[in-house]
Amino acid sequence: MKQTPHMRTLALLAWRNLWRNSRRTLITLTTVTLGFAIAVFFIGIGDGAHNQMIRNGVRMGDGHLAVLPKGYLEAPANHVFLRQGKAAARILAASGVVGRVSPRINLQVLASTANNSVGAMLQGMVLDKDPRAESIKKGIIQGVWPLTADSRGVVIGSRMAAKLKAKVGSKIVVLAGTSAGESSSRLGRVRAVFHTGVDDLDGYVMLSNLEFARAFLLEEGGEAALEPVTSFGILLDNETTLPLWEARLKGLQWPAEAQVADWREIMPQLVNYILVDDMGNYVALGFVLVMVAFGILNTISMSVLERTREFGLLRALGMNPLGVMLLVMWEAWWLSLVSLVLGWTVGGGIHQYFATQGWDLSKMMGDQGLVTSGVVMDPVLYSELSWGRVGLLTLVILATILISGLYPAFRAFRVTPVQALET
Amino acid sequence: MTPTEDTPVLLRCENLTRVYKQGEVEVHALSGVSLVLWEKEFTALVGPSGSGKTTFLNLIGGLDKPTSGELFINGTDLTRLSPAKLAAFRLYQVGFVFQSYNLVPVLSALENVAFVMVLQGRPPKERNERAHHYLERVGLADLAHRRPKALSGGQQQRVAVARALAAGPRLVLADEPTANLDSESAFGLLDLMHDLNRQEGITFLFSTHDPRVVERAGRVITLRDGRVVVGE
Ligand SMILES: Nc1ncnc2c1ncn2[C@@H]1O[C@H](COP(=O)(O)OP(=O)(O)OP(=O)(O)O)[C@@H](O)[C@H]1O
Ligand SMILES: [Mg+2]
Numbered sequence: 001m002k003q004t005p006h007m008r009t010l011a012l013l014a015w016r017n018l019w020r021n022s023r024r025t026l027i028t029l030t031t032v033t034l035g036f037a038i039a040v041f042f043i044g045i046g047d048g049a050h051n052q053m054i055r056n057g058v059r060m061g062d063g064h065l066a067v068l069p070k071g072y073l074e075a076p077a078n079h080v081f082l083r084q085g086k087a088a089a090r091i092l093a094a095s096g097v098v099g100r101v102s103p104r105i106n107l108q109v110l111a112s113t114a115n116n117s118v119g120a121m122l123q124g125m126v127l128d129k130d131p132r133a134e135s136i137k138k139g140i141i142q143g144v145w146p147l148t149a150d151s152r153g154v155v156i157g158s159r160m161a162a163k164l165k166a167k168v169g170s171k172i173v174v175l176a177g178t179s180a181g182e183s184s185s186r187l188g189r190v191r192a193v194f195h196t197g198v199d200d201l202d203g204y205v206m207l208s209n210l211e212f213a214r215a216f217l218l219e220e221g222g223e224a225a226l227e228p229v230t231s232f233g234i235l236l237d238n239e240t241t242l243p244l245w246e247a248r249l250k251g252l253q254w255p256a257e258a259q260v261a262d263w264r265e266i267m268p269q270l271v272n273y274i275l276v277d278d279m280g281n282y283v284a285l286g287f288v289l290v291m292v293a294f295g296i297l298n299t300i301s302m303s304v305l306e307r308t309r310e311f312g313l314l315r316a317l318g319m320n321p322l323g324v325m326l327l328v329m330w331e332a333w334w335l336s337l338v339s340l341v342l343g344w345t346v347g348g349g350i351h352q353y354f355a356t357q358g359w360d361l362s363k364m365m366g367d368q369g370l371v372t373s374g375v376v377m378d379p380v381l382y383s384e385l386s387w388g389r390v391g392l393l394t395l396v397i398l399a400t401i402l403i404s405g406l407y408p409a410f411r412a413f414r415v416t417p418v419q420a421l422e423t
Numbered sequence: 424m425t426p427t428e429d430t431p432v433l434l435r436c437e438n439l440t441r442v443y444k445q446g447e448v449e450v451h452a453l454s455g456v457s458l459v460l461w462e463k464e465f466t467a468l469v470g471p472s473g474s475g476k477t478t479f480l481n482l483i484g485g486l487d488k489p490t491s492g493e494l495f496i497n498g499t500d501l502t503r504l505s506p507a508k509l510a511a512f513r514l515y516q517v518g519f520v521f522q523s524y525n526l527v528p529v530l531s532a533l534e535n536v537a538f539v540m541v542l543q544g545r546p547p548k549e550r551n552e553r554a555h556h557y558l559e560r561v562g563l564a565d566l567a568h569r570r571p572k573a574l575s576g577g578q579q580q581r582v583a584v585a586r587a588l589a590a591g592p593r594l595v596l597a598d599e600p601t602a603n604l605d606s607e608s609a610f611g612l613l614d615l616m617h618d619l620n621r622q623e624g625i626t627f628l629f630s631t632h633d634p635r636v637v638e639r640a641g642r643v644i645t646l647r648d649g650r651v652v653v654g655e
Contacts, residue, residue: 009541016529309524316486316521318514318542320507417486421521 014330036343044383124213143192159203312420332405467640518587577608
């Protein structure tokens, strides 16, 4: 319709109107920018913490994907293991998966010395290659990391060593109950002691090579020639290939006893924790948005109210109500655009800072390691923002501002020329 | 300009009334106005405060609707037009000059003059030429790029006149255009309007309180209590 002026004219008018009360506009922009920066900080740090938890959980746990015995996730037990370990390993090798495949044996055991006994989690693995062993290896305080050929050596944490009064060279009797109600035991020798600061690891975990742990599986009916293991953990080189490899591996023909699971299935409590924590972040984001919405609503409403006469003039001159409404919406649009540019400049700066410098929480946490939902956390959090998040934040802020402009735009729409010209 | 037998009629109204309802009270702002305006007239609308001048101009300009009566402009029955049609009518047929705050504050004088032509959808080149021409005509060519704030009251009213004419209307309505001006500016504006009336053949209808302004009018219509008492 001819009466709806050229968009360019509306855009120009709106842009100039925005800077008429530049003080008010600047205050609004500051509010929105601040809100935006807070939102970016919350989301960035939140996502960073979650991703770190996932990475640590994946690294210290069973990887992005794992091949496990059916029923193991529901009820893990010493006698639940993959009898056909060798066959599964062959399938994995043939799949061409790009990542590190680690065979592992997990057992609940009793560790004893002449002095004391403690419950322990014996984790059999290829000690030289397993990514799970790497972070523990960094924490060695005594002794030397056992070689792969070492079939008797075990590595224990500082707290376990203290309880058992064991040190490098000490003998430890490792005892496991069998499903038949009996028990089997083996003698291990402490090669190294580690300290991570995480109580669960330092007091509970015992590492050995596969062979040492496999002896217990043989007692449970495993056959040495079939190379039984509890599971294979797969740590992908590139985490973004997870959906691809998950689909491919799940589509392969496995021995009847085996299943493929991803980290979400393996660590449901972590997934839950992240969900709940995200919820908290969304609530914070919601507050910010309400703040932004009120700021904008207030600014545009005030400027519309002040300009009733001017809208009346525009209407008298022949602009139709829709044109007046569009003018106000253009003002909201410009405001959002400037807000977004400023918001991303400041918010992006904050993100960049915390993405590179990190946020060091170690002072708050003291010397203690931090365990959340069973996952070890680094004391330094790094902000992470995916493009999806950037898009989401942009859209949400944009939508909030434009929706906030609707009501004032509607009020402008309803201005009649006579009313307006009388004032 | 004095109308003759064959001067075409521009406006005809018959028994026009406008009643404002304020709660229980009815205000009869116009109580049966019947008159004819011929093309190219230069008419003053006078009368004491509250006599219905603004109400009458608003009805003619299509800004407001009568309570009853007939109102034809250029053959169109305004009382039957939808709000959208009225907006179009204002855009193409009528030029307005109000008492004050006539101009869009964020637009320069030139942009203000061109604005209505933008709404009309005229091509930029034509807009620009006409806007310059009429600014020149009202003697403000040098101030084309000033914003209204930087113009005097008289200059602002001249820009409003230029805008009204640049849009090419049949009729220019001016509600007390000189009320906020000193007498020198007021006479200047009136002379300008009169010149344009004669040279461009545009019909002017303006309300005023100022007896010296009335003297310059070709015809005077006097309202009292919502009725025409002189000049029918
Ligand atoms: N919106 C309205 N609601 C109620 N009454 C109104 C309204 N507008 C005008 N009136 C009344 O209608 C009558 C005519 O008013 P109008 O503004 O047309 O007079 P006027 O001749 O223009 O006066 P002035 O010279 O003071 O501008 C007055 O009594 C006025 O109070
Ligand atoms: Mg009046």
